[in-house]
Amino acid sequence: MPDxxxxxxxLTTNNxxxxxxxxxxxxxxxxxxxxxxxxxxxxxxxxxxLAPELMLNGDSVFGKFIQELIKTPALSETMQExxxxxxxxxxxxxxxxxxxxxxxxxxxxxATDKAGMLEDLMFQQKNSSRFSGPLFQFxxxxxxxxxxxxxxxxxxxxxxxxxxxxxxxxxxxxxxxxLEFIRLRIPTPYAGRLQEMEAKLPAGSTSEDLKAALKVLxxxxxxxxxxxxxxxxxxxxxxxxxxxxxxxxxxxxxxxxEELVEKFEDLLQYMKFRFVLPDDSLNMIKGMFAxxxxxxxxxxxxxxxxxxxxxxxxxxDSDLSDSKQTHLQDACRSLLLDRSVYMPYVHLFVPxxxxxxxxxxxxxxxxxxxxxxxxxxxxxxxxxxxxxxDLKDLGTFEASIELFDRNxxxxxxxxxxxxxxxxxxxxxxxxxxxxxxxxxxxxxxxxRPLQIKKRIMKKIVERKYALDVTI
Numbered sequence: 448m449p450d451x452x453x454x455x456x457x458l459t460t461n462n463x464x465x466x467x468x469x470x471x472x473x474x475x476x477x478x479x480x481x482x483x484x485x486x487x488x489x490x491x492x493x494x495x496x497l498a499p500e501l502m503l504n505g506d507s508v509f510g511k512f513i514q515e516l517i518k519t520p521a522l523s524e525t526m527q528e529x530x531x532x533x534x535x536x537x538x539x540x541x542x543x544x545x546x547x548x549x550x551x552x553x554x555x556x557x558a559t560d561k562a563g564m565l566e567d568l569m570f571q572q573k574n575s576s577r578f579s580g581p582l583f584q585f586x587x588x589x590x591x592x593x594x595x596x597x598x599x600x601x602x603x604x605x606x607x608x609x610x611x612x613x614x615x616x617x618x619x620x621x622x623x624x625x626l627e628f629i630r631l632r633i634p635t636p637y638a639g640r641l642q643e644m645e646a647k648l649p650a651g652s653t654s655e656d657l658k659a660a661l662k663v664l665x666x667x668x669x670x671x672x673x674x675x676x677x678x679x680x681x682x683x684x685x686x687x688x689x690x691x692x693x694x695x696x697x698x699x700x701x702x703x704x705e706e707l708v709e710k711f712e713d714l715l716q717y718m719k720f721r722f723v724l725p726d727d728s729l730n731m732i733k734g735m736f737a738x739x740x741x742x743x744x745x746x747x748x749x750x751x752x753x754x755x756x757x758x759x760x761x762x763x764d765s766d767l768s769d770s771k772q773t774h775l776q777d778a779c780r781s782l783l784l785d786r787s788v789y790m791p792y793v794h795l796f797v798p799x800x801x802x803x804x805x806x807x808x809x810x811x812x813x814x815x816x817x818x819x820x821x822x823x824x825x826x827x828x829x830x831x832x833x834x835x836x837d838l839k840d841l842g843t844f845e846a847s848i849e850l851f852d853r854n855x856x857x858x859x860x861x862x863x864x865x866x867x868x869x870x871x872x873x874x875x876x877x878x879x880x881x882x883x884x885x886x887x888x889x890x891x892x893x894x895r896p897l898q899i900k901k902r903i904m905k906k907i908v909e910r911k912y913a914l915d916v917t918i
Contacts, residue, residue: 529554559801601713625688
């Protein structure tokens, strides 16, 4: 074959004299050509921008997370676009144009006073994790003291089942949407069979309904998709959605009440014999479990976030324009990235309409994890908080706060509009902390931006090898 021919053999002349090959002289390295200019050095800003791409494996889970984080617009940008989509023009006139009803409801739910802003902040803080309450606080403290891998294994199984149990209605809704998505993209004969099986799924979301739905999914729908993939070798969008469907079915199965009780009993028995817990402690844990799970407490309501979730859920099938749907999808992606195990901060945000202006405030509160070890002298490490809030027509304020017990130190960056008002800013900040029982031990003011989001990104990249899997 031509690929096997030797192409490096010396060429011969007609006189059968071997033709000498030219000797290639390698240039001496390190000598710059005087007629060529050296490439410009990479500045500090470019180095920071290129660092994640150079350091990370783009195919790893962490690499994909960083890529999504870089390309996803900031939540403040998408929220502002949605707010000004409701109003007719870039300002804040009184007349509201005709828009999608869900978008209008969300706009009307934005806080307009300090009390509403505080309520939205406290709601996010209390509900930043599903695992809140006395039971999970007890488990946090126990796992932190024990450092037991077998305990963590049983604890993770219980948490997985607990989360799946209270997410079962939304998981079932996701399954129905996936089935509809697949049915509209597969050949008609298969689509007809799938529609018949979909009709067998119960419409309700009670425990019995979910159990019956799980039986139909496992006994009929999953074997049907196995047959479909085997015969058609479909590798398109429907194949990817089938993979997502299987994940949702597995999650629904893990969330049954029987599975949850079994995982809890396994955890309780291990704690009983591993830590020699007395009967009083076991009964206390059972009581906390009953309050958290058996009673199936109702969902806490908040008008702003209820309206936001309804709006985000309707992004694909609403009557909004393509640009507004894109803003909703970006906002949804940003909120999901905030829940990643690689995110070292609890991200809180509060949009507010106050005195004719729209402001969007964001807080990043550092999580307490295993890597935040106390200093060698035994003192507690301070809690770091980043604050960013934007006032239309005035500019952006940035703050880096270190909170240690009741003492606080702050680095504050202010917009040029507040130049030569440093003393007024210092007095106002001191008054705010004093009113909340905090002692201001130091304040640093700067007109230059603090680059808060770059600091957050740097912290995220540093956590490449440190996952936050605490409860």
